[in-house]
Amino acid sequence: MKSKDGYVFRFTMRPLPIKAGKMVCHLNEADAKEMGIQPFERIELTYPRNKKKAVSVVDLSYDSVLKRHEIGVLMDVQEKLGIRDGSPLVEVRPVGRPESIDFVKKKMNNQKLSLEEIKSIVEDISSNHLSEIETAAFVSAVYINGLDLDESTHMTKALIGSGKKLSIPGKIVDKHSIGGLNGRATMIVVPIVASTGLKIPKTSSRSITSAAGTADAMEVLAPVNLSLAKIREITQKTGGVIAWGGAVDLAPADDKIIKIEYPLSLDPEGQVIASVMAKKASVGAQYVVIDLPVGPDVKVKTQEKAESLARKFIEVGKRIGIRVEAVITNGMEPSGPAFGAALEAQHVLKILEGKVYDNLAQKAVELSGVLLELAGKSPKGKGTDMALHILQSGKALSKMKEIIRAQGGKPVSAHQIPFAKFRKEVRSMQSGELSNLNVKALTTIARMAGAPIDPYAGILLHVEEGQKLRKEQPVFTIYSGSRQRLDAAYDYMKTQTIIEMEKIILEKLE
């Protein structure tokens, strides 16, 4: 490691076979000391052969596992430097802290951030110039000190600015549900709304901890890894699309922030609003309905909280030019009987085919109605009727088939969706009224059976809350592609209280 003008040091690169979505290099601690660099400070690497540069956060390596004058380099950094293989020499220069750290500190000190300051933080998170430690400090500060409406609006604008944008002619609408349970209302709302001439380019998520996300369920019917160009093309042609949001870079900084929020279960209100509204603005939405399920097991626990959140969504929407309507829904029971991608897709098709009309269908019709009124497709108070008519007339089903075809899928009927090879039915051990379903346990069982990787694995409920059950009545069926997984899920199920029953006669006096 020769020093050139006291600043540039030469290292032999030791490639690390990891692409971690961040820029990190490891230095031998003695080298770091010689360079005056502490963990989490930054260096700029230069690959002399092509002069390409990369800024990276420094982590240490102890006990000479990494030798002196060796630098352990993640694949992310190698790619930025254009290094394909081998262990070439690289030049390393210590660089200063990004200015955005001062703004993180400012939020920690409970001072209000300007648009420029929030933009600086978001850009540095997006480009990996802020380390995960610093991002964690920012997320913690936002959780503790909050973002006010101005700051939420700034954050929304900054997140929009960090990603790509969709621009489609016409009236663009969108919907978003804040932390509900299963249920795939989106797959019903999109074809209803698209039938009216409105454009709804919906990007959805895959499962994180649930049995399936909307993108997983839609993928049973059609490809969802669509490019931005493809999303635009399909929406212009059919009016709607249901794509996986992770395949398009609509708000890359937001993904990194969410990754850091997850381990601490942090979801500061101001950040949630900005995250949702930025994604809506990025697809060009002008009219948005926000679904706020309320219940003890979902994200929003109380009616008051939901109302306050609703008002803030509406206000931030107004400030960035989006008309928002927020609806508070019942988040106390599952939105549908299915847990698992194929089972959920099948249930959606049954609703579109007119074979079932249940809670989920009703919710989708009402949400569609709100959008139709908001975008002026229906007179006030007539949206739900219009949506229901579109559903019942079969128009929504034809539109869904059109969308499936446009995304590259082959439309099928509900009964053509195959079930997993193995199944096990679970029956009630007693009679009574079903007072509560343990959705968390059902989700775990569905995942143990193979969801979300096995799209056909999952659970189908045969009963609803409030229903009277006789002894031995089938309550639900577990599906799995693997006998072993099915048995494991079943064994786990036996250790859990899945349903709570109430006797009609609570006490007998003799």
Next chain:
Amino acid sequence: MKSKDGYVFRFTMRPLPIKAGKMVCHLNEADAKEMGIQPFERIELTYPRNKKKAVSVVDLSYDSVLKRHEIGVLMDVQEKLGIRDGSPLVEVRPVGRPESIDFVKKKMNNQKLSLEEIKSIVEDISSNHLSEIETAAFVSAVYINGLDLDESTHMTKALIGSGKKLSIPGKIVDKHSIGGLNGRATMIVVPIVASTGLKIPKTSSRSITSAAGTADAMEVLAPVNLSLAKIREITQKTGGVIAWGGAVDLAPADDKIIKIEYPLSLDPEGQVIASVMAKKASVGAQYVVIDLPVGPDVKVKTQEKAESLARKFIEVGKRIGIRVEAVITNGMEPSGPAFGAALEAQHVLKILEGKVYDNLAQKAVELSGVLLELAGKSPKGKGTDMALHILQSGKALSKMKEIIRAQGGKPVSAHQIPFAKFRKEVRSMQSGELSNLNVKALTTIARMAGAPIDPYAGILLHVEEGQKLRKEQPVFTIYSGSRQRLDAAYDYMKTQTIIEMEKIILEKLE
């Protein structure tokens, strides 16, 4: 990757040549999804051959750089599993979040933590069960919401509990300076105090961003990487020791917390107090003097802040059974003329030899006096006189030689400490009164010249603040073992304002 009972997965280990002081494994994102694991969640690895287990935090790897069913494993995890080399199969089982995350969240919600809760956090930081992200959130929460005196006391006890302890018979004293400038008062206080029969087992730090730490300067005279047993033995024999704190595990959790605080320059008061007091308690100190330098360029900026901090140190000390006296000192100018390990050691020896009596000597004498009074070796008000007498009588010098010998060094005189091979003298370009020295620039120059890796590199000042300088008077000399480094440091020096001068006549009216 076969699933056994739905819980255990088998992976081929891909060793990563990094020992990072934490437990981290990388999974292919598809494997993580199949296992239902998000980044920063935890897994337990088992090495089937020896049944050894290790809990690790999970990070992801994208784009198949890491293949499916491969797990990238840091050396820290390999060592815990007893894997020496190769790419063996390991078993992986997802495990839950530690309970301490709830307590981190509690502090984020500004609730008071109990002793048990703080202990749980500290133990999980110490054992790497809390990830760096979660530790960052805790540190942020402590910075924003603070620790009250009860919590600071709990934190002190928890940090003591996480590490090893020294137990030496007799009256144990200690000193600590909070973020001062250069100056090595410790190397004068220890021999003075040890001459009186008090025991002072001093652990000191190495340089982080300065030109030298006390451990670096002492190392010029004697080995400082001493085991706890050795520290005990030397203290019992000679009364004092000056060892490197990093070589002994006195408060491992504290080191990890400081590592995370550093990038954000966080030093929450409650944590600083706990960190210092835990280290003092771990060496068994009964009487402690805390030196609080105050000035615009040091950690404590105002007199009021220093007084408040002083009262808290005294109170926490009382609660854990340590008598603390805190002194507020002048942190506005360098404590000594030397920047660099050997130059600082040489200056200390000059003071001990009676050749120099300057600010640093006076400060060391006063700090020693406080300890002598506190521990009852001197009547109230007579401590400074006693300390000065010990210094001037040559007793402190003999004691220092005794300590150097006991640590395995060979005592030398100040004039026997060699200078670096290359030097460059810097002279005043004008005449006037020296009003300010740019300590930050001096430190940078000393480091560019090779400090702290080259112990003989550094800067020696020939002037003091307030002194009148004539034009061309020597101001300081830069020393370096490398002509190239010396030139780079000198060139940098020319771009900086190192000294500020005031003319006696500020303005001339004509």
